[in-house]
Amino acid sequence: MHTPPFDIAAVRRDFPILQLPIERPVAFLDSASSSQKPEAVIAAQAAFYRTTNANVHRGVYQLSEQATYEFERARGRVALFINANSAREVIFTRNTTEAINLVAQSWGGSNLHPGDVILLSQMEHHSNIVPWQLLAQRTGASLRAIPSDSAGRLVLDDLDTLLQGVKLVAITHQSNVLGTINPVQNLATKAHAVGALILVDGAQSVPHMPTDVQALGIDFLAFSGHKMLAPTGVGVLWGRKALLDAMPPFLGGGSMIKTVTIEVSTYADVPARFEAGTPMIGEAIALGHAIDYLEAIGMANVAAYEESLGHYLLDQLAEVAGVTVYGPPIGPDRAAMASFTVDCAHPHDVAQVLDSEGVAVRAGHHCTQPLHAALDIPATARASCYLYNTTQDIDRLVAGLRKVTTLFA
Amino acid sequence: MSDMYRDLILEHHRYPHNYGTLDPHDVSQEEHNPLCGDRIRLDLRIADGKIAAVAFSGKGCAVSQAAASMLTDELIGMDLDAARAYSKDDVLELIGLPLDKNPVRLKCALLSLKAMKVGLYRYLGQQLDTDELD
Numbered sequence: 001m002h003t004p005p006f007d008i009a010a011v012r013r014d015f016p017i018l019q020l021p022i023e024r025p026v027a028f029l030d031s032a033s034s035s036q037k038p039e040a041v042i043a044a045q046a047a048f049y050r051t052t053n054a055n056v057h058r059g060v061y062q063l064s065e066q067a068t069y070e071f072e073r074a075r076g077r078v079a080l081f082i083n084a085n086s087a088r089e090v091i092f093t094r095n096t097t098e099a100i101n102l103v104a105q106s107w108g109g110s111n112l113h114p115g116d117v118i119l120l121s122q123m124e125h126h127s128n129i130v131p132w133q134l135l136a137q138r139t140g141a142s143l144r145a146i147p148s149d150s151a152g153r154l155v156l157d158d159l160d161t162l163l164q165g166v167k168l169v170a171i172t173h174q175s176n177v178l179g180t181i182n183p184v185q186n187l188a189t190k191a192h193a194v195g196a197l198i199l200v201d202g203a204q205s206v207p208h209m210p211t212d213v214q215a216l217g218i219d220f221l222a223f224s225g226h227k228m229l230a231p232t233g234v235g236v237l238w239g240r241k242a243l244l245d246a247m248p249p250f251l252g253g254g255s256m257i258k259t260v261t262i263e264v265s266t267y268a269d270v271p272a273r274f275e276a277g278t279p280m281i282g283e284a285i286a287l288g289h290a291i292d293y294l295e296a297i298g299m300a301n302v303a304a305y306e307e308s309l310g311h312y313l314l315d316q317l318a319e320v321a322g323v324t325v326y327g328p329p330i331g332p333d334r335a336a337m338a339s340f341t342v343d344c345a346h347p348h349d350v351a352q353v354l355d356s357e358g359v360a361v362r363a364g365h366h367c368t369q370p371l372h373a374a375l376d377i378p379a380t381a382r383a384s385c386y387l388y389n390t391t392q393d394i395d396r397l398v399a400g401l402r403k404v405t406t407l408f409a
Numbered sequence: 410m411s412d413m414y415r416d417l418i419l420e421h422h423r424y425p426h427n428y429g430t431l432d433p434h435d436v437s438q439e440e441h442n443p444l445c446g447d448r449i450r451l452d453l454r455i456a457d458g459k460i461a462a463v464a465f466s467g468k469g470c471a472v473s474q475a476a477a478s479m480l481t482d483e484l485i486g487m488d489l490d491a492a493r494a495y496s497k498d499d500v501l502e503l504i505g506l507p508l509d510k511n512p513v514r515l516k517c518a519l520l521s522l523k524a525m526k527v528g529l530y531r532y533l534g535q536q537l538d539t540d541e542l543d
Contacts, residue, residue, distance in 0.1 A: 348445050348470035348517060352413055364445050378446025378468065407414060408471075 004308075005301040012388050014038040014293075027359045027393035032176055032204060032337050032384035033366075034226045037290075041229055044289035048282040056281055057255060057272075071281050074288030075271070081291045082221065083212040084238055091237040091244070091271045092284050096203040097127040099222035099237035100170070102274060103199055104131040106247045107220075108168070114140030117165040119196070121146040121154055121182070122374050123175045126367040128201045132170060141167070148374070152178035152327040159190055166191070169198040173205035177368050177382065178327035179310070179335040181205065188217040197243070203227055207386070208306055208335060210299040213238055225283065230290035234283035237274070244270040251276040302387045309385045309394070310336030316398045322405050326375060337384035339366070342401065345408040347381040353407060354381075357400040359393075413506060413514075414471065421475035426482050429464045438528030439467075442516050447473045451524040453484075455532065460484050460492060465524075470517050476504050477521035484525065492529055497522065 012018050015036045018025060028036060048070065054063035056071045072087070079087040093099040112118075118132045122145045129143075136142055146162060147155045152175070163169075169191040174181050184200050191198040199220035202211060206221075207228035213221055220243070225234040239247075249256055249267050253276035258266040267273045294302065307330075314330045317323050322343035328334045342350050351363035363381045365372045372378065383397055430437075431452035439450040447469030454462040463484045465477045483503060484492060500522050501508060508515045530537040 346445075346447075346470035348447075348472070348514070349414075352470075352472075352514070356413070372446070378448075407419070 004305050006297050006305070006387075008305075008388075008390060011297070012390075014040065015388050016042070018388060024358045027389075027396040029383040029385065029389065029393060029397060030360050030362045031207075031227070031386035031389075032382065033362050034232070035207065035229050035386055036388065037229055037231065038293055040293050041231070041286050041290045045231055045282045045286040048285050053282075055278055067281060070285045070288075071279070074284045077288040077291045078236055078238075081211070081295070082206070082238055083214050085214070086241060088270055089238055089241050089244065091239070091274045092279050093222075093235045093237050093274075094233060094280070095226070095235035096201060096222045096224045097131075097235075099235050100128055100199070100201065101131045102237055102250045103220050103222075103239070104135040106250045106274070107197075107243065108132075108135040108139065108141075110248055112136075112139040112141040112167055115165065116141040116167040117144050118142070119144050119146065119162060119166045119169045119171075119191075121171055122148050123152070123154075123178055123180065123368065123371045124170075124172055125176055125201065125203070126369070127203075128170055128172060129370070145370070146171075148178070148180075148371075151329070152180050153333070154180070154182055156183075156186075159187075163190060163194045163196065166194060166196045169196055170201070171198070172201040172203075174202075174208070174335050175327070175368075175371075176204050177339045177366050177371055177380065179337045179339075180328055181209075181333045181335060183333075184218060185216050188219075192217070204335070207294075209303040219243060225287040225290065228287075228290055229293055230287035231283045233280045234287050236287075241270070244274070247274075249276070250274050253277045255279075297387065305387060306336040306385055309389055309391070310334060312391050313338055313383065313385065313394050313397075316394055317401075320398060320401045320405070323401060326380065335384075336389075337382060339380040339382040341377060341380055342404055342408075345404050347379040349408065350381045350401070350404050353404045354397065354400040357396065357403065359397050359400045361397070415505065418471060418475040418504070418506075421478040422471040425465075425474055425478040427464050427478065427485075428466060430466055431462055431464045436528040436532045438524045438531070440520055440524040440527065442469070442473070442520055444513065444516065445470065447517060447520055449473065449477050449520045449524050451477070451481075451521060451528060453525070453528060453532075455489065458489050460487050460489070465521060469520070472504075472506070472514055473517040473520045476500060476518045479503050480521045480525065489529065489533070492525065493533075495522065495525070 017036050052066050054067045056068040075090045076087045078090045188198045197219040200218045202221050202223040206223040221238040226232040256273050256276040311330045325338050325340045347363035361383045434452040435455040436453035441448050449467040452464045463481045
């Protein structure tokens with residue numbers, strides 16, 4: 001194991017939940033589902049409610065001005081974090097799911113016609129499948145999926161054929177089950193060559209690696225705060241300004257209008273047009289602080305450390321008899337997570353025994369039923385790492401798996 | 410864990426009782442747990458207002474399979490009225506697992522009960538109020 005490029009002991013001390021004795025300290029290996037939060041983020045949200053709480057964009061009194069300032073500062077932090085051209089390209093949503101639904105309803109509803117195709121992949125999360133099915137049912141468009149190979153990589157040999165008739169490519173940057181990191185930059189080029197747009201589901205990638213929407217050459221990016229050290233309830237849709245400017249509203253209500261009469265309304269400019277009602281102010285401010293925390297460590301350092309953890313994780317799992325790991329071998333297109341099955345035990349039982357050893361993993365289909373159907377397994381157990389994990393957490397996972405195989409053999 | 414995987418649960422998981430299908434049968438009901446892909450099929454043969462024979466098949470975790478195994482032992486010879494009244498608490502007592510604060514695992518434990526109730530109500534031409542299983 002290489003020396004971490006930051007002080008891992010200090011990072012762990014920043015996370016109150018990692019200090020709790022839940023019988024013994026938890027080896028938390030479920031960050032792909034939702035990450036833990038550092039004290040700085042928890043404190044920032046609490047400080048908002050203690051010292052700054054007021055609605056935004058409403059009052060001329062000082063508290064409201066300060067709340068608005070901090071809320072908009074968070075938007076600016078997000079913009080810089082993903083190298084957006086402007087903070088106006090950043091829309092706060094509840095989560096990745098809502099961000100994708102926003103594009104499906106607003107852009108899709110006014111741009112898709114019968115016969116148009118939306119190109120997905122077999123490894124998508126349900127949140128990047130179901131919104132497009134609803135849209136297809138409404139517009140007469142259809143869905144098509146890029147298959148994946150036995151190593152869990154996209155099969156792109158027939159991409160030119162797959163792209164015929166495609167108006168939108170909607171694809172995950174990083175599979176939440178296989179850990180595959182997909183070549184979205186290449187896909188963006190190919191999509192644009194046939195006049196299609198590309199939306200990237202960044203829920204799994206943005207928390208773990210540097211993200212540059214301009215270098216990727218994509219059109220929309222959706223991600224969630226709660227997987228990147230921020231609270232639940234805040235997510236982001238980034239879109240190119242010219243696209244957002246041309247899109248009709250998503251939800252109607254306060255804040256998203258210019259003028260309202262009983263008969264008709266005119267709509268606010270972006271991003272306000274897509275943020276109806278009182279937003280998640282404290283949560284968005286806390287997301288800004290989560291980004292401050294990540295940037296102080298450096299996303300390149302986070303990615304480098306996780307690469308070494310991923311290496312260790314896959315090496316150690318390969319040593320446990322009866323364990324099958326899905327997804328590509330460790331390398332530049334493989335994230336620090338592993339979904340696996342154990343020959344003698346159901347994933348639920350695996351997760352339950354691991355829990356009794358203080359090891360938290362997720363078991364189930366991880367909202368990817370089409371992928372599990374393609375793999376011909378009902379469920380997997382999944383261990384996923386973040387910047388606060390250590391090789392000791394992985395050692396405890398492996399020791400727990402040996403207990404599983406003893407108990408169920 | 411020592412609680413969850415007591416010897417009795419593991420024993421029923423390894424060597425399930427009444428495993429298989431019944432042909433002919435009066436009731437055959439399959440239920441899924443969409444969260445984890447667990448699947449239980451429960452077959453009943455009914456005679457003189459009682460459950461005369463029972464079998465289950467399916468795939469799933471140790472808790473769902475052991476609970477099904479234990480439940481089928483209970484059901485043999487049971488009055489239909491008693492089977493209809495068999496409750497979530499009865500299953501938890503039967504399997505000896507305190508799952509009141511484990512809502513996810515609770516669904517595993519109750520999958521066979523759900524199959525029995527849905528199937529039996531259908532046989533009786535009645536509608537099951539699924540609140541009964543919550």
